[in-house]
Amino acid sequence: MTDGSHPELQEGLARFIVPETLFFNPRARLARDFGVIALRAEADLQERWLRVIDLMAGVGTRGIRYALEAPVERIVLNDGNPAAVETIRRNIEINAIPDDVQVDVTCEQVHRLCYALRIRDERFDWVDMDAFGSPSVYWHAASLVPRWDGVLYLTATDMAALCGKLREPAIRHYGAVTRPWECGDEIGARVLIGAMQQSAGERGLYYQPLFVLDEGYAMRLAVRLRYGLADFPSQHIGWLVKCMGCFTHTTLPLHVTVGCCRVCGSEDVQWAGPLWTGSLFDAEFLHLMSMEARKAGHQAVLRLLRLMTDETDSPAGYYAAPDLGKRTHLSRLPPVDALVQRLRQEGYVASRTHFETSAFKTSAPYPLIQQIALQMQ
Ligand SMILES: C[S@@+](CC[C@H](N)C(=O)[O-])C[C@H]1O[C@@H](n2cnc3c(N)ncnc32)[C@H](O)[C@@H]1O
Ligand SMILES: [Zn+2]
Known part of the structure; x- marks a missing residue:
């Protein structure tokens, strides 16, 4: 007191x-x-x-x-x-x-x-x-x-x-x-x-x-x-677009306001934004933070910094594994790490995300993610 x-x-x-x-x-x-x-x-x-x-x-x-x-x-x-x-x-x-x-x-x-x-x-x-x-x-x-x-x-x-x-x-x-x-x-x-x-x-x-x-x-x-x-990052201001047909997320520059899904051709697409489409994280800064978190023995911060580092170069928009399960009628959800690994093996950018434990980010089109998830059952 x-x-x-x-x-x-x-x-x-x-x-x-x-x-x-x-x-x-x-x-x-x-x-x-x-x-x-x-x-x-x-x-x-x-x-x-x-x-x-x-x-x-x-x-x-x-x-x-x-x-x-x-x-x-x-x-x-x-x-x-x-x-x-x-x-x-x-x-x-x-x-x-x-x-x-x-x-x-x-x-x-x-x-x-x-x-x-x-x-x-x-x-x-x-x-x-x-x-x-x-x-x-x-x-x-x-x-x-x-x-x-x-x-x-x-x-x-x-x-x-x-x-x-x-x-x-x-x-x-x-x-x-x-x-x-x-x-x-x-x-x-x-x-x-x-x-x-x-x-x-x-x-x-x-x-x-x-x-x-x-x-x-x-x-x-x-x-x-x-x-x-001259350095204003206008190329990173745009839209996050979701196809309501195949569920793929993509980004578009601000001047593009009409269009259909690049994956399935559906015209049923919705826009979010305007928003920042560039990276949310600075890899060098996260590295310095990780060194400081390690010195301080701060495990919770370190764990989050690892996830952030992992998602630094991933595309905008994450997919939730439970939604993937429902949309694909999976009897068992694939472990997120294994799914990320498979997507990388297929040549796509993929990572977990600090935003959500049971979610992942990838450049792969959603129908392909579904195909892989089905193969992993
Ligand atoms: C969320 S609290 C701050 C908590 C603190 N940063 C912490 O981590 O414990 C917000 C504070 O902002 C003050 N505040 C709100 N509006 C303000 C304003 N316009 N100018 C100055 N202070 C303001 C409130 O009095 C309040 O104490
Ligand atoms: Zn589509």
């Missing part, structure tokens, strides 16, 4: 209290662990200590962990709620943050803070923005804060809109159609990135995705801010 009324909690190296009136989600630990490992990877890449800002710090757990567990030279913890800020200050006091880490605490509305930082030309290597709901209202402001090539690590929890259950908010926040398909979560991640690219592109900027972490109830996304009008 630190203040006589609230029990002290611990996560990673951080100790903290959480008054009943304030928000703290223990389930978000994986996202905070990912943040710490990724921040350490970024410091390895930059070969220096980093300047970090936690725009929506809550009770401060995440920011305090950054200060204690990663090479951080300066950290700003901000929250718009004065009660949260009072708790952040108290939680900083109960942790032995080294004297050479400069810690500042502010109580500002995110937009006001981001524009003020921009006016003062203060930039950060790592900008964390853990919003409730859709981050779209904040990402223009947040993108003013990273230095060129700095990283934005953000959260979206509006999964019903992103994953196709609610159409109207997806159109309102992202200008996109999402779908409740078997790969609905991946569509959500891609719609987020697509909409962010459009927002950055207005100013001659773009984002390079480092990783996406789908936790089911929330999507976490780390992107590097890049500068250069």
